[in-house]
Amino acid sequence: MHPQLELLLELQDMHAQRQALRDEPLRKVEEEVFDLRPVEALELLDAKIEELTERLDPTVQRRYVDLSETLDRAVAPVLNGICYGCFVATPTAWSSEAGRNDRITVCAHCGRFLYYVD
Amino acid sequence: MQLRDFFTLEAINLDLAAETKDEALKELVGLLGLDEKSRGILFKMLKRRENLGSTGIGRRIAIPHCRSLVVNRLRVAFGRKISGIDFDAIDKKSVQHIFLIVAPPLEVSNQYLPVLGRIAQFGKEPDVPERLTQIETPEEFIALLEDKGV
Ligand SMILES: [Zn+2]
Numbered sequence: 129m130h131p132q133l134e135l136l137l138e139l140q141d142m143h144a145q146r147q148a149l150r151d152e153p154l155r156k157v158e159e160e161v162f163d164l165r166p167v168e169a170l171e172l173l174d175a176k177i178e179e180l181t182e183r184l185d186p187t188v189q190r191r192y193v194d195l196s197e198t199l200d201r202a203v204a205p206v207l208n209g210i211c212y213g214c215f216v217a218t219p220t221a222w223s224s225e226a227g228r229n230d231r232i233t234v235c236a237h238c239g240r241f242l243y244y245v246d
Numbered sequence: 247m248q249l250r251d252f253f254t255l256e257a258i259n260l261d262l263a264a265e266t267k268d269e270a271l272k273e274l275v276g277l278l279g280l281d282e283k284s285r286g287i288l289f290k291m292l293k294r295r296e297n298l299g300s301t302g303i304g305r306r307i308a309i310p311h312c313r314s315l316v317v318n319r320l321r322v323a324f325g326r327k328i329s330g331i332d333f334d335a336i337d338k339k340s341v342q343h344i345f346l347i348v349a350p351p352l353e354v355s356n357q358y359l360p361v362l363g364r365i366a367q368f369g370k371e372p373d374v375p376e377r378l379t380q381i382e383t384p385e386e387f388i389a390l391l392e393d394k395g396v
Contacts, residue, residue: 129283137315141291144313144351154359161309161366162301163336169298176294205315205350212352229283245318245350 129229132188136241139180139192140203146173188232188241195240204240214238247357249322249364250391257323258384262331262344267296270331271310274346277323284316288348302335307369311347311362320349320357322365324387328379343378345369368396 148154149166158164184192195202204213211218216237228244235242257277264270268289275288291312295301302308323346330340345365349358368374371394381387 134283134287137287138290140351141287141312141314142294145291145295148313154362157359157362157366161303161362162299163303164299172298173294201351203315205318205352207318243315245315 130231132185133229133232133241133243135180135183136188136192136203137243139177140201142173142177142180143196143201146170146177149173191234191239192241199238199240202241203243204235204238205245206242207245211235211238211240211242213240218242247360247364248391249361249368249396250388252320252322252357252361253324253388253391255384255388257321258387259324260326260381260384260387262325262327264325264327264331267331267333268293270325270327270333270341270344271296271346274310274323274325274344277325277346278317278321278348280316287316288312288314292346296334300334300336302333302337302341303366303369304335304337304339305369305375306330306335306339306342307345307375308333308335308341308343309345309347309362309365309369311358313349313351313358315351317348317350320347320353320361322347322361326378343369343375364396368394 149170155166192202204211209217214237233242262273264273271292272289275285291314292310295312301310325344330342333341335341
């Protein structure tokens with residue numbers, strides 16, 4: 129896997145975690161079952177997100193920041209050839225190729241970074 | 247929806263080799279049959295969640311959980327270590343029973359929250375920790391879930 133793609137995946141997963149701490153039902157579970165303090169947890173997460181963002185290469189970082197500002201998520205999984213960011217089919221030549229996660233690819237339709245899931 | 251529908255026998259290990267929290271997380275992730283890169287990313291995410299606060303909910307039970315792009319559907323696993331693993335649990339006791347839950351960020355059926363809730367509810371049943379120590383096979387684990395109606 130491309131190291132920058134790995135970073136992007138981590139970042140996206142951390143955004144999902146961040147979202148989980150903001151969504152009412154899940155946050156309640158985190159507080160009540162796991163005794164988590166959401167405000168402090170969010171601060172820790174944000175610091176980590178910032179740190180990881182700075183490790184992105186300049187061009188990747190620019191696109192990532194732009195996408196994060198305009199779309200709900202900057203990285204989309206591809207399942208069965210469909211980009212799950214915009215739900216449009218990606219060219220099959222890419223999605224069937226081995227080592228397809230070894231480079232940075234973006235969706236031709238929505239521009240999100242793509243991660244191919246089996 | 248029933249918990250037993252999410253557990254496969256291969257994802258139940260009643261005798262973890264792990265001695266530490268990190269080893270336990272890795273071993274549980276290993277039960278999901280993902281490729282090496284995905285396992286690494288998932289382990290990191292679970293660690294990050296643990297860094298925000300332990301998922302050891304007390305009564306010798308832990309429920310590490312996160313969302314991650316590396317899975318394409320909700321996945322669960324169960325691991326047991328009778329001698330206990332230090333998990334920084336809220337009641338400071340070592341953990342014997344570990345339920346792993348991982349879900350993709352985009353879930354059509356939205357099962358993450360209900361599954362998390364049900365496992366937490368299951369863990370709170372007064373006799374569950376004791377019964378979890380007594381089961382001898384993965385099949386008995388599934389039977390316990392069914393018996394508890396979760
Ligand atoms: Zn797209």
